[in-house]
Amino acid sequence: MSDTPTPLPENPAPDPWLGLRRYTAARIALGRTGTSVPLRELLAFRLAHAHARDAVYSLLETERLLGELEEFKLPIYHVRSQAENRSQYLQRPDLGRTLHEDSSRALQDSAPASSDVALVLADGLSATALNQHALPLLRLLVPRLQQASFQLAPLTVAEQARVALSDEIGVALHAQLVLILIGERPGLSSPDSLGAYFTYGPRPGLTDDARNCVSNIRPEGLSYPAAAEKLFLLIQESLRRQLSGVKLKDETGLLE
Template identity: 65%
Template sequence: MTNLPDLPPAAPEPDPWASLRAFTAARIALGRTGTSVPLHEALAFKLAHAHARDAVYSALDTERLVADLEALGLPVHQVSSQAQTRQEYLQRPDHGRQLAAASNARLAASAGQECDLVFILADGLSATAINAHAVPLLRLLLPEVQQTGFRVGPLVLAEQARVALGDEVGHLLRARLVLVLIGERPGLSAPDSLGAYFTYGPRPGLTDEARNCVSNIRPAGLPYAAAAAKLGWLLREALRRELSGVGLKDQADLLAE
């Protein structure tokens, strides 16, 4: 029998879309080796998947967040939803939309005069995003709304929380507007994406058409300064027009032209 010489491993074939990778973090132009993707791309996919799973199970850095929020000069309340564990939070979204009884009673007892806006920091599906991006965004957004004349209520840090939890919190604190900063569902290129959802006239029972959302807030997505400017304009319009949701569109760029 003739022994065949060992052949060198096949080099990955270049992908004609490779130049487009400069414009997106999406998994395109991966190349291929035979019928498979190159090894380094297969390993990168597994690493991204691990980062996404870690983000879902990440926890708020409560001690640091409370210290950073108190430095902004407003009272800070810590609350939790009815979901007592992370597993319950993931399996019962309805529990994440409602305050635990003790948190409800504590906020109701602390409510003062009506305010224009309450900020809520909620872990959502990526506490990693809140830990990294919420305070830097607030440092820009809070002065902007205060200079406009907004009466800003307490800052609220919420664990095991979903977006609709903000409606109950805002209602209890007598806020005309509530803005929820929340960790978005992590993708394979963005485990730390921050979303901002705001609602005019918050109260339990509202649904998604009553809210506006600015998403993908992070240095690799929508930068803090741009997000603060966009949210500032939308919040001012929401308060002026007394609405949010499908009736409120971001027209700031059109009006500037």
């Protein structure tokens, strides 16, 4: 047996997945060095992981957000869940689903008699997503809802919030339907993905089968115009049929 190493081919076959990288941010066609991925891909993975961790601990830019929301000429409430801080929020998901007593009392004391749609903006698992994408989306969605003569409840900004917190907010605001824009769980290629969940007939205790979701709202995912159009059509249909969740299918045909 010869001790001479086998030379590597001068022109190795191209990775058959390489052409697909233009269509997705998923980690495909990374190549390899021996039995490992190339150093540049390993470093890129570690950077993406750091971005995801940063997004989980990111803070809502509350003052800026509250100021910018004034352009919609709607009352604005600022509430928080029972989770006292980020650490408790991550360890106790149940506390993020229930309003703090002070916030609950404030909503009930000044809520309108009735409304069609309540809009909630929540940090969720990525305040970065809400900071970056909520206002551009609302600037397209709110006018559509108003032009359709839907009565909008006051806007609500919620901190340390889970999706189900919107049910309690919807009840307090006497809303037929509640829509919450919330930062989604960060992925290794999407630390700033915004999700939109809406529920007809909100009330505490509902499970996810009662909701509809439009996810990955961001320039690299579902564009603002496409998301606003899809949400408007789904909300319109939800109010017309008086239901949401698994009984309401997305028949808009809209992709991006």
